[in-house]
Amino acid sequence: MGIKVDPKKCVSCMACEMACGYHRDDGFALLSSCIMVTRGREKRDYSAVVLKEEENLVIARPEGLEVRKLGSGGEADQSKGKEDASAKPLLLREPCDLCSDREDGPLCLQFCPADAISLG
């Protein structure tokens, strides 16, 4: 069970990011959100939704989903995709916990105005 994002429905409003930030910080802020709308390619109108899970970084791109193993390639002689057992967490953006302490479930899903987020 995890968060699923349909990037074609997403309107890049950042409500999910703010909802997640609230879940982490009990206030409004964006620094700790584990779901992020990439906005850096504004002139090209290219955007994706990035979700940090326990083990994966899920990048929901309009053209398809990309899943990257987190902490992969930690040792110099390892090839891409290998896991680094000794990688220490950075504790900045904690992985998605599906808002496990909330009865109603994930906040990002509840605040998405475009129904682009679901559980699956």
Next chain:
Amino acid sequence: MPSSISYRNQTSFDPPIGIYMGRGASHSWLWFVEILDRMGFYHVHFVDEKDILSGGLEPINVLLMSGGDTFAIAEGLGAEGSDQLRRFIEGGGVYIGTCAGAYLPLRSSMDFLNQFNFINVKISNISRRLSESERYSFKRFACSPYGCDFVFHVVREDVLLEMVNGYQKDGKKEIIAPLYGGPSMLPSEDIEPIATYKGFTRKTKFFVKEELAEKTLIGNIAVAKKSMGKGHLFIFGPHFEHPHYPACNLFLTELIRKNQNGRPHTTQKDFSGNPIKGEVVRELLKDLKRELSNARIITSGMSDFSVRWLIGNKYYEPEKFRVFLEAIWNRLKYLESGKEVDFDLKDPTEIFSQLKGMTHLLRQMKKGIDRGEATHGLAEDLFLNLKQVTSDFLAIYFRTKRMESIRAQA
């Protein structure tokens, strides 16, 4: 959410503690910073390999060595560093090593590491103990080369430990701690076990079948003590300093508190007693905040997960740089809220210049990334600068806190 436990009121004295942040250290030394700050230990020094070689262990009672690249740490310290470390411990010092800091003093025949054979103990997570088929499966993941062998890791995240030999935490014998590549030690007459690996939890992440994980870890030693001269080494496989594990943090700080008999407690003042005040300090802090903000904004601009750099043996992503900047940023507010800051630098604007240089490096890197140029060299410089400026700032922060704490007690 990070725990908000505070132990400040229970600190009756403040032993001088050194945190190693030099060559080979990753970012987890900042976890020690976090828990010491939270628990009210303000007499904190930051030492790198050069400090250790030039008598930097002299003023401290405890040395904290966290995670990173064991080989790089050993190479940086060399034989002379090993001698300094031995003298420090035998003279009554306490060495606390977690993960890479735990591997460092264990017996080894590898170059550089073989200069630190302080503890005669074998580890269970070394490939020579595996069958051929097991060796083969590990070679594909979760291992670090170690001469002809390799060190392998069977799980990650939470493990359940059992305290032994009368050690306990609040009357409980079990404790959950996070493991990120730390050692599992086999019984040896040279060490006193403090905790053994007992089992796994729902948050344990397995790299292998549970049976092999059990075979490698369960019953073996996770935390151990070795006495050397008047001092002690405490070796932690799991990261007891991880700030989200308050029970582990308390155990660790109690250990520090209880082991202050071997070395005379220094009464040396570690702050200048001549803090900067008024408008001057406000302007200095504003300058610092300005540069820090500029730097963290650039790192936020790089955080789209498309870039990373290989530094030493480890990969670094922009978020890792941000960890250091946030460690400063989160403590700047404290200094802003006071009226005085103990900069204790020949030139108080030095740290501001360091930050400015770092912002410059970051901007060069960002430009390079945007243009598809190689930025590895810049990243290496940046990481060194970041560690230095962060520890310089934190030294100012702790000195100011200690000054205020002593004044309050007086």
Next chain:
Amino acid sequence: MEYLSTNKIAIVDLTNSKVSDQELDKELVKEKIGGAGITTALYEEYQKEDPVILGTGLLTGTLVPASALSIITAKSPLTGKVCHAPITLYAGIELKYSGFDYVVIKGNSSKPVYLWIHDGIADLKEANEIWGKDVWESTDFIRELMGDPLIQILGIGKGGESGSDFGQVCINYWASGDRWGFGKLFGQKKLKLVALRGMSLLEIADPEEFVRECKELLSTIKKGSFAGKKGIGELSAALGEDIRKWLEPIVHRHLSCFNTSFPTNTFVFLDEEPKRLKETDKEEPGFLITDLYGLLGFKKLGLSASDTCALLRESAKYGMDAVAVAELSQKAGKKKPDEIKKTLSGLKGALESLGKGKFSPWCPSFNLSTDEWERRQAVAYLFGIHPIFALMSPELSEEKLIELANLGTGLAFTAETLDKVIADILK
């Protein structure tokens, strides 16, 4: 001011290049609520120095649906009245997260400058390198210089620099709701742009209840008449002018302003296949339509959707109000794109579409009476609600917004407070 606020006002004196800051007095918030209420009060306080006031709404940058808005308040060079223009997209919330609820920019600089507002610091910097550049070039320059593509920019192009009455303060690369010639005012002050970026945290007086109410409000809004609809074409159709077929072939995507359910902005691809999903390698493939009346203005000249959007892009690069460009081109009988483009430099004339009141006519009337429209705009400009969405969603009622304001701030606003503040800002 403790909650939903950074508690800071920046005072920027362009005449002597001095920047200072002061706390946001809670009593002022109790009396004037926020947004246009406080920017008007600040304007009055500093009016001798012809100030431009940037201000956030009381609820800007929160989980309240459509809380995307900040505003610019100043005396319009076009109408001579103190007016308010909307700051939308992500720039509205960036102002608050950059560490200031309000920014007073007073006096005139003798040399080109820009204002860099970041994490509670306001730095006035020389702008010699960007003075003379168009809006797009300036935005690129600042983002590259500071190293962050997420920096939000309120800036002018040659329109504002040259003193055109129709010079607009644009948002990043795009047109804004500045229909008051505030771009000219920036130009007169030698203020090229304001760059915003910050990572503040806003605390909430009653967080759980506030967020629960926001969630309920959103679920009501999602059942409203605009549910499932997107983009400027749908907006136009709802107002009685159906341009969907005309525009659809070049539509790439629809984008919302921060936390706004209905995307009022539509990105069109002009030099790239519109249905392309993968990132294009073209640097400038199209344009984000943020201003319905600019679009309709050029369409009225009989232009194709592509030519229309290309002219919108040129207007935005030049930093000119596209509505004025279209209307004056029509009056002059100019209907060819090249001819129209040439009018950008030195455009002059009287506009029929000039705003009559305090709030930007960028927001359609939705068949409301002038009084109803003005009151609804006032509410949006006080609380920081997207002005167009405020009219599309009656669910964002005055009662609900007051309730949320009280939960969020711990203050006790009433309908009477709101009536009084609206009367003050409309007078």
